[in-house]
Amino acid sequence: MHLTRRDFLELAIVTGAYLSANPVSALANMKYEDIMRFKPVGNVTLLFTTDTHAHLDPLYFAEPMNLVAPKKLAGTPGYITGWDFLRYYKISPGTLEAYFTSCVDFPKLAHKFGKMGGAAHITTIIKHVIAERGRDKVLVMDGGDTWTTTAIGTFTEGKSVVDWMNYTKYDLFVAHWDFTFGKEIFLKRIDDLKKGGCEFISHNIVDELWGELVFKPYSIREVGGVKLGVIGSSFPYTPIANPKQFVEGWSFGIREEQLQQFVNELREKHKVDAVILLSHNGLPLDTKLAKVVKGIDVIISGHTHDVTPQAVRVGKTLIVIAGSHGKFVGRLDLDIRHGRIRNYNFKLYPVATNLVPADRGAQKIVDRWKAEVTKTHKLNEEIGTAEVMLYKRDTFFSTWDWLVGEAINDYYGGDLDLVLSPGYRWGTTVLPGQKITRDHVYDYTAITYPNVYVLKRTGKDIVARMEDVADNVFNPDPFYQQGGDMTRLWNVEYEIEVYGPQYKRIKNVWIGGKPLKENKEYLMAVYGGPPPPPDAVHPDYKSVPVYDILIDYIKKKGNIKVRTKPNVKVLDAPYKTYEECFGT
């Protein structure tokens, strides 16, 4: 059971669920069989996970309150969240499905339904479907962001996750953060995967100098008696969003013309019955890609962590994406005959930890690696208590990032004018009243380049940087977006017009309550981006890993209470507050 015992007992007594053998099941009014219910269709089953971010252990993870969109994309999948999401997909509030797919009443529902995900639970679902359908009808795929960004992933150099993937028998893989172990380890890991029968494919990684493919662009598979061509697309902006040195000599990009050539090649030369794109491009980008490239039947998307309870249709292309953090396993059944998809059925299985039993073999792998990392990193050590919900995902502001700002400033003696925290969409959620462990801190920050740097920057530079990131988030053309959220700025208040013209979105900025001065130099801490040039780093402030700073700060403070009020005012688009979604 992954509820705190007291919360759980209270709830169980109130609802009478204590009479049942599986109380969570009674509360959810659902059993494992209900979660697994699915009407099989046709001859092909695609099973897929994406963006698990190395969460081998179950967790809480709230969907965002906001997905503020460029004007012409507002209200489209990828930009619907909270109450709007429930209405759009006709999901009843308070249900298990609502808990998994929206932020609405998250803390309350977390107590009711418990944790989400967990590698061993994912394995159970995958094995279940394979047993039901037969191995020859199923293709198991992962969309990347799988090996790193937790302690167990990062401190084992991805080996723990690869072990689990091989045990679970994945067939195909694409990547993004996985590259941040550097080329050498990355290549070693994909070799490990290959030994387990899983292929890494990517059409969009080429040698920087010669333009030649570095990896196999696609894989042709016989599934359910038909021939499938699966093309891989790793994150197009890996060398830009993450330090370039990890993929030195490789060039990425969307490469849509090249993709069209491969689609044609699969159809004309290899006579495949269907073309599938396994992608880490992000849902908005893939939605545009489906309009630009002709002949893709299915896009299994990833990167932007979106949840699509129903497939998105663009012309003849079906696009689906299975959320993040191991919360879902996607299943797309296809009836493919004579080169045509005649019918399909789609579902995202919610990986409700308390309802889906753990696969014993997979759990053993997870436990072994967890024990290994715990030895060196004391993962279970309780370092404080959350008084407000700590979360990361939102377009502009999060309680976690504000805490990071406070902690970093405290570490550097209170000297800082501002702290920049990256707009990643991954992390975890710590419920109000929940103990904060070291593991939680790593869940938010365990990357291979964790150092904090202190720099001097003029007001003008700071605004230019904000504008730059804002355009990566709010550019109306998804081909120019990077699929993350806005950089978070601690000790800064600002106003933004997200529909504004490129590089002219930021309106008023205050640092420490005073209007920003263009020519004034400010002392700023940054982490989680490409490292600044060494001569730009302030010599008086030592660079240290952000997780070390946080662990010490949380220990020192004990009870963690940070503001829930956003520091950003959106002048031209709706922007919801904490209370509107998570409840008070």
Add this chain to the structure above:
Amino acid sequence: MITRRDLFKVAGVGAVALAAAPGLVGQSFGAKKISIDDSLKEHLGVGLSGLKESNLITIKAPTIAESGANVPVQVSANIPIEQVESLHIFADKNPNPWLISVDLSPMNGEVFLATRIKLAKTSPVRAVVKMKDGTLLAAAKEVKVTIGGCG
């Protein structure tokens, strides 16, 4: 995708281009900014209003550059080579927008140029095909130069 052979083919053309672009080396970004309009006038005799938008020209370039200092750009045009006089590339926001001018002849076989350019900041990359009858056909693609660091 560019094959090795294509690249060598282009390298030949590129040499011509470089010869035709004196002053490119040593042109510092600190120099006085020339507007795209003035630059077009200087090299082609007319400004932006004298260009005719054409979908026969294709520009292949990244939407977001991996490095502004080295941006691969490929221009091709579905126009019979016999009708074409020259091909030019500009980047509007560079201090000096003019990047390359190449004279083409039927010996080139087709309108095709692959090269690498330098971008000071986010800018439209503009390809202009000068026809033998003097018409200037043009296409543009925005290439973003970014600090990066999210995702």
